[in-house]
Amino acid sequence: MNDISRRSVLLAALGAAGAGALAACASGSGSAPTLVSPSGPAVTAAEKKRAGRGTVRNMNLTAAPAVLDLGGGLTAESWAFSGQTPGGEIRVSAGDTLAAELSNQLPDRTTTSLHWHGIALRNDMDGAPPVTQPAVQAGSTFTYRFITGTPGTYFVHPHIGVQLDRGLYAPLIVEDPDEPLSYDDEWVVVLDDWIDGVTGTPDEVYAELRQGMGAGMHRDGLMPMGATSDLLGGDAGDVKYPYHLVNGRIPAAPVVHRGRPGDRVRLRIINAGGDTAYRVALGGHRMTVTHTDGYPVEHREVDALLIGMGERYDVLVTLGDGVFPLVSLAEGKGAAGMALVRTGAGSAPSPSVRPKELDGKIVTAAQLRATDDVRLTSKKPDRVHRVELTGGMHHYNWAINGVRLDMSDPAAHPLIVEAGERVQLDFVNRSTMWHPMHLHGHTYELGADGPRKDTAIVLPKKTLSVVFDADNPGQWMLHCHNAYHAEAGMMAVLGYRD
Template identity: 45%
Template structure:
């Protein structure tokens, strides 16, 4: 069950149906969605929650939180947005008429540092000049939490003192959300479905496709659950209510948003799922590049064609049971949430594209989606234990639709 047409299975034709029968490999917070053009941008997705029979269930209530950025039906379709981006030139951007001029771009103040110049060590790849704008190229008119606007927020109900498990899924097409709960700290217990040693923070960033599980002991009142769209002056909002009181305003800005932010190094796997380090059989660099003039995004200067997956790209060849390392080098001014199908991986090191110095990550934490900031180099390892043809791609819907993908190809 993978859903990548022309690669791992056929697409479901209009009016047709397909029944999936599969053995669930791992419990956790997951989700399902298509990989056809920008269909996901039209709301074709759903949570997939797999309960762990061995989980002690150390919580009283459970909330599923789905974050989304929405434009379809407001003033354009996602396909029209994509067409606008492709003819936008070096300043490619879609500004919705609904909120034009009302959502200022704040990318200059975004959390990560971006080098002044991105050099390319790979022949034939020209680094992109870095514009001032670094966040999503789409100004969405609406940011939603469980399908609702901040002016009419979804309300989660519980009792004071109860422990809540909150499963956060970013189903957005192009937005990174910074999540915080007013008056509370967040204890992170899982990422992408896999347990980590509990770590407590004030706020965390969730890239498109990522999932996080949080444990919180709830106070007494009505509290804003805020998901700020990074680089924009806009947000999604929900309310966790344990008592009577006024509903938080749509623009609620809890102090926790400026508090301690979850760092990748905070995520350390629990012993039962920790991935051991092995000698490598395959070590492949994947250069993330692009062209803002045509809004085309590439891996290793090659553009993936969803209709003809093997045309014009060089897959990553692997054999069953090999130990594989992929090194993502982001040479663009954009953030790329990279997702590997059919496997989970561990983050082994983080550095920059212009330095040989790396920060090792021996924690063995397992993920399937990882945000690669501009100018950074991130190495991931995985075991080739699931034979097939598997997509590796940016989870930004518009980047995938314009070619930022390649294939992990099992060889016989």
């Protein structure tokens, strides 16, 4: 049996064990606190309060092996939705009910799921096995049905192992029926770091990482010492990717967005990568940041932005006349992805181009402020959780509060909240690596008046405090969105007390 098959069998067994653990927890047996069930009456009641429009959007996503054309004659054997990566854009209006059938056509005994990243939805549709649902078995289907809420830029991806680092992802755009922004055109930009089917698989990379880095810092596929970034506070990442993609294409054969000089374009930028933060700039242009993780911010004009895994940014750009490179510099890794904007005559720049804007005014989330209409009201927290980010590269033992999540009993050490509370999370990074921390089912506010986000970079040896209102009952994952850190154990369950 190959590694992937062994891993699939293990995950299926863990899913069944996790379901048993949830049942025991819900019944109040043992010493574990009694948590709201992902499909319980509290979740049903919360869903009934959502402002649905009555419109149902039906769609199908088929997860299956695919030979992907990355451009320039380069192909990769991977897994993808309906044979392409990114998967086809999903676009709905706020308040629509999304009914998405997942068909798992992956290799025998390979389980999967769909996590609707950034969406505050009902808990049993969150797609995080074994906490919110059993994993979807090979040859089976599962229909996700939920009311979409806050307009914004989101994406969908699996929540099983390191499947995120294959081609299984797709943009999800929730449109605002009363859109306040004025623009002429829109361009969804999905960034990714790519290794699958080229120099190995994500499972093989993870197996190497788990061996520890004490004696192997120069193994193929892993980052050597010296891959550092001041913006990220030191170590830039764990994995050396042979390619960085923009909308599924390598820089040598870039995707092209065509427009007219003077057009005002909204770029919706999504980092779907597994281990790479990107510094993004459009050559010859400045960008106005309008949203992050679906929520509006006070507009800020910048040359470039830094976007960690799982983060999304919306920006407005007024196009010039000519051909311009949109470059996603793999922060600290010495490589980049590229796409082109063409509004007129001119030759395409070299795939190795590095526009000066990359070294100009760079914005990070910490420099942004939420707009008044989405800023949380001032309130003393009812509950504070200290969330220590621990572990390191030497033994590859990433954890939260010193505990690696046990997928056979994921709710064994939950972070408890109660409905209606204002909750503060103090992310205390005790490691020498940066971590993009993602909370399912909620958005939090950075600091006193920072942006509303669901994923935020916590720099090494630093503390980041965020607050949110506990208004979506269930059991929710809180984890690092580095695919390899999460799989190694940097995950926890934030659970509502029943």
